[in-house]
Amino acid sequence: MAQATDLDRRWIFLAMGVLVVGLFASGVSSPMPVSRYVSDYYDTIEALPEGSVVMLSADFDPASAAELFPTYQATIHHLMRRGIRVVNVATWPAAPPYTRKAFDAIAPAYGREYGTDWVELGFKPGDDVAMAQIGQSIRTTYPRDDRDGTAIDQLPLMSEVGDSFEGIELLLTMSAGYPGILEWIAQAGGRYDMTMLAATTAVQTPDLFAYYPTQLAGFCGGATGATQYLQLVANSAGTATIMDQAPLDELLAVKEKNQKRMVIQMWGHLLIIALIVLGNVLYFRGRKAVA
Amino acid sequence: MSSMLALQDAATPFVSLDPNGPVDIIGAWLMCFLTLSVFSFLYKDNPFYKVAEHVFVGVGTAYFALQYYKEGILEPVRDHMYDIAEVMGEPGASFSLGGYDADPTIAFILRAVAAIFGLMLLTRLFSPNSWAPRWPLAVMVGVYSALKLTGETQSKLVLQTKGLMKPLVPENVGEVGWFPDGVALESTPLFLTIANAIVVIGVICALSHFLFTWKRGRTLGAVSRVGIIVLMITFGSMFGFTVLGRIALLIERVNELFDLSEPDYAFGTPFLSPPVILTVLIAGTLTLFALQRKEGTDS
Numbered sequence: 400m401a402q403a404t405d406l407d408r409r410w411i412f413l414a415m416g417v418l419v420v421g422l423f424a425s426g427v428s429s430p431m432p433v434s435r436y437v438s439d440y441y442d443t444i445e446a447l448p449e450g451s452v453v454m455l456s457a458d459f460d461p462a463s464a465a466e467l468f469p470t471y472q473a474t475i476h477h478l479m480r481r482g483i484r485v486v487n488v489a490t491w492p493a494a495p496p497y498t499r500k501a502f503d504a505i506a507p508a509y510g511r512e513y514g515t516d517w518v519e520l521g522f523k524p525g526d527d528v529a530m531a532q533i534g535q536s537i538r539t540t541y542p543r544d545d546r547d548g549t550a551i552d553q554l555p556l557m558s559e560v561g562d563s564f565e566g567i568e569l570l571l572t573m574s575a576g577y578p579g580i581l582e583w584i585a586q587a588g589g590r591y592d593m594t595m596l597a598a599t600t601a602v603q604t605p606d607l608f609a610y611y612p613t614q615l616a617g618f619c620g621g622a623t624g625a626t627q628y629l630q631l632v633a634n635s636a637g638t639a640t641i642m643d644q645a646p647l648d649e650l651l652a653v654k655e656k657n658q659k660r661m662v663i664q665m666w667g668h669l670l671i672i673a674l675i676v677l678g679n680v681l682y683f684r685g686r687k688a689v690a
Numbered sequence: 691m692s693s694m695l696a697l698q699d700a701a702t703p704f705v706s707l708d709p710n711g712p713v714d715i716i717g718a719w720l721m722c723f724l725t726l727s728v729f730s731f732l733y734k735d736n737p738f739y740k741v742a743e744h745v746f747v748g749v750g751t752a753y754f755a756l757q758y759y760k761e762g763i764l765e766p767v768r769d770h771m772y773d774i775a776e777v778m779g780e781p782g783a784s785f786s787l788g789g790y791d792a793d794p795t796i797a798f799i800l801r802a803v804a805a806i807f808g809l810m811l812l813t814r815l816f817s818p819n820s821w822a823p824r825w826p827l828a829v830m831v832g833v834y835s836a837l838k839l840t841g842e843t844q845s846k847l848v849l850q851t852k853g854l855m856k857p858l859v860p861e862n863v864g865e866v867g868w869f870p871d872g873v874a875l876e877s878t879p880l881f882l883t884i885a886n887a888i889v890v891i892g893v894i895c896a897l898s899h900f901l902f903t904w905k906r907g908r909t910l911g912a913v914s915r916v917g918i919i920v921l922m923i924t925f926g927s928m929f930g931f932t933v934l935g936r937i938a939l940l941i942e943r944v945n946e947l948f949d950l951s952e953p954d955y956a957f958g959t960p961f962l963s964p965p966v967i968l969t970v971l972i973a974g975t976l977t978l979f980a981l982q983r984k985e986g987t988d989s
Contacts, residue, residue, distance in 0.1 A: 412732045419937075419944050435877055465942030466935065492757040500710050524762045531837050536789035542773060543765070562789035585841030589849060601935030605928045613853035614845060621931065622938035660941045667937040 404681050411674060418670055419663055428659035430630060437627040439617030440596050441477070447568055449482040452559055454533075456572040456583065460493035463575035463600050469653050470598035470625040471573045472501050473632040476650055479509040480636070484556055485517040486567065488541075490529055490578045492522050495545060508643035513546065514554045521545025526578040530586040536562045564591045571596045576603060580615075588614050598624065622664065626657040702954040718955040722964040725943050726972050736979070738972050767805050774798045854893060856886040892920040 433441075447453070455474065459467045478485055487502065489495050499519060506517055513519075520541040523529040532540045537560060541551055551557050560566040570593045574580035580597040587593045594616050599607060601621030611618065619628045633654040636647055706714040713721070727742035774797050777783040784791040787800065807826035814823045860879040868880040875881055899917035904910060951963035 409733060415937075415940070416729075419940055423941070423944050423948055432874075435874065462939075465939050492754055492761075496709060503710055522757060522761055524758055527837050527841070528833065531841070532788070536786065538786055539788050542770060581845075582841075585845040586837070589841055589844030601931045601938060602928075604931050605924070609850060609853075610845075614849050621934050622941075623934065656945065660938070660945070663941050664934065664937055667941075668933065671933055671937075 404685060415667060415670060418666055422663040422666055423659070426659065427662050428655060429662050430658055431623070431626050431661055433627045433631060434624070436611060436618050436620065437624050437631070439612065440598075440619055440624075440628060441617070441631045443569065443594065443596055443616045444474075444477050444481065444483070447481065447483055450484065451568040452484045452486060452556065452566050453478065453569040453571060454486045454488060454564070454567050456570070456574075457487070457489040457494035457498045458491050458579045458583075459497070459573050459575035459600075460491050464497060466600045466622050466625060467573045467575060467598055468497060468501075469622075469657055470619050470628055471497065472505065472650065472653065473625075473629050474571060474573075474598070475501055475505045476636070476646070477632050479506050479511050479516070482516075484515075486520065486537075486556070486560060487517060488520045488533060489522040490526065490582075491575065492524070495519075495521050499546075504649075505646045508641055508646045510640075510642050514549075515556055518544055518551075518554050518556050519546045520551075527582050527586055530578065530582055531590075534564055534587050534591055538562070564593055567593070569594050569596065571598075573598045574603060575600050579603065580618075581606060584610060584614050598628075622657065622660060626654075626661050629654040629657050713950070713955075715955055718950045719964045719968070722947060722950055722968050725947060726965070726968050729943075730972055730976065733976060736976055738976075767801070767808075771798060771801055771805075774801065854890060856890065858883055858886060891916075896920045 455478075457471065459471075475485070485502075487498055489498060502517055502519065506513075511517060520537075521544070523533065523540060525532065529540065537557075538551055543550055544554060564570070564587065570583060570587055572580050572583050572595070574583075574597055580595075580599060580603070583597075584595060588595050595614065596617050597607065597615060598619040599621070601623070604618075604620030604624075607615060607618050607620065619625055629650070633651055636650065641647055702712065702715055702718075704715045706712075706717075724742045724745065727738035730736055731739040774785050774794050777785060778794040778798060783794055785794045785797040786792075787797045792800075807829065810822040811826050812823075813820050860882055863879040866873075866879065868883075869878050876885075895913050895917035897917070898910060899914040899921070901910065901914075906914060947965040951965050953959065953963075956963040
């Protein structure tokens with residue numbers, strides 16, 4: 400028993416590694432039931448009239464892309480399919496390469512054009528202050544776009560967007576931490592009474608339950624939420640008129656992959672639970688033996 | 691030779707500078723090497739991990755410095771002031787400043803003052819006890835506090851309290867019943883009633899744990915104990931979500947390694963796939979080092 404309590408933690412890392420690699424190689428996947436938080440995220444976008452304008456804030460970086468980028472891609476598919484126009488901003492410096500890659504791959508497939516259907520305003524430093532300034536006056540915050548430095552007033556979409564979020568129906572954020580959804584809620588939700596949706600990392604998800612549904616209409620928490628939302632978007636993808644099938648095929652592949660990941664995730668959690676139980680059993684037995 | 695021919699014929703380029711394009715062969719090998727080097731830290735600190743760590747810090751610093759220089763200096767100072775200067779001489783011209791029309795000269799002066807404040811912050815670099823950085827710092831602290839105070843009071847206090855005033859019995863219960871068919875368990879009126887009651891009782895109990903001005907008698911002690919349980923459940927849930935997130939990241943890296951073991955990156959043969967070769971290389975080198983060190987200790 401002393402040997403078991405003195406177990407080198409590297410054996411645990413090895414066990415987790417073998418489990419994940421083994422299950423990945425086996426290729427088992429399973430669909431997930433959709434929670435009401437994710438279903439509300441989807442329904443809120445579905446309820447928007449065609450041609451509405453939304454603001455999509457990318458508040459993540461490569462470290463959190465595993466959890467948030469699939470939701471980001473699925474959200475763009477959903478918005479573009481529904482003909483909803485997007486003002487794309489970022490408060491994390493490493494986010495713009497992801498946003499450009501996703502929009503350039505997905506939006507043209509639905510026949511959407513830059514400047515009319517989406518604009519890329521890019522990263523703005525300043526955290527809460529930047530968010531407050533975006534709300535107060537988007538023209539002062541972003542005099543030019545991030546794509547090729549075009550003056551913001553020369554972009555047709557921006558003629559419908561004014562100060563104090565005028566013309567913006569919904570604010571979505573892909574939030575990995577600070578600054579993120581909690582700061583957007585404080586600076587935009589509370590101040591301007593904006594309807595808000597969020598996709599967050601699992602670590603940030605427990606903070607969001609307190610804001611739902613009064614200040615947050617719906618959210619996708621971590622990889623679990625991402626998988627559920629991917630299922631909803633992929634299942635309704637057949638209704639779209641699409642000019643290039645490749646991005647849609649990629650979305651379906653990402654959905655499949657995420658469903659596979661959820662099975663691995665479940666077994667990973669079971670391993671952790673088993674280790675916690677085992678650790679406690681050994682601890683109490685050891686205490687009894689000492690007594 | 692056959693490997694070289696396979697390399698030339700491969701659809702995946704050896705080097706590609708297109709940031710939106712697929713991963714090139716060099717990129718695939720680098721990604722595998724850096725991922726496996728970081729994972730090697732789980733064994734123990736080693737030179738592979740150190741290399742990956744230094745590359746990460748170097749690349750990150752360069753990227754962030756450029757982004758902040760572009761968005762924090764070039765655009766708000768140079769471009770913005772140039773835009774104002776362009777309309778400054780025109781009769782009746784105005785410039786939008788924070789959503790309000792302002793005289794271009796005033797807008798220019800205000801932005802120049804902000805730039806001077808920025809420079810004053812930098813004087814700390816050569817004179818740590820100088821008075822100069824205190825002024826801009828005072829402005830920053832003032833603005834930040836005001837922004838945080840107003841926004842957070844609204845979202846974390848006023849609206850949270852409003853959100854807590856929940857009806858114990860949902861309004862539609864008379865029409866649909868407590869447990870309607872075809873509705874997910876978590877959306878049924880019965881579930882929502884129980885959930886709302888738990889939230890309200892949980893908040894009261896957790897808050898009562900932080901009442902320090904009264905002596906903790908039998909009633910307050912009992913309520914406070916329930917509050918502790920609520921807090922422990924919250925921390926447990928946070929830990930659970932953290933585990934979920936960390937395993938998701940591990941799965942993503944393993945997924946990436948599987949993707950990069952495609953024949954495109956392995957010169958057309960499964961035996962030369964980057965993850966396999968690099969795992970053998972890194973694990974082999976670390977084992978060799980460990981054996982050498984053991985021999986040295988034994989002797």
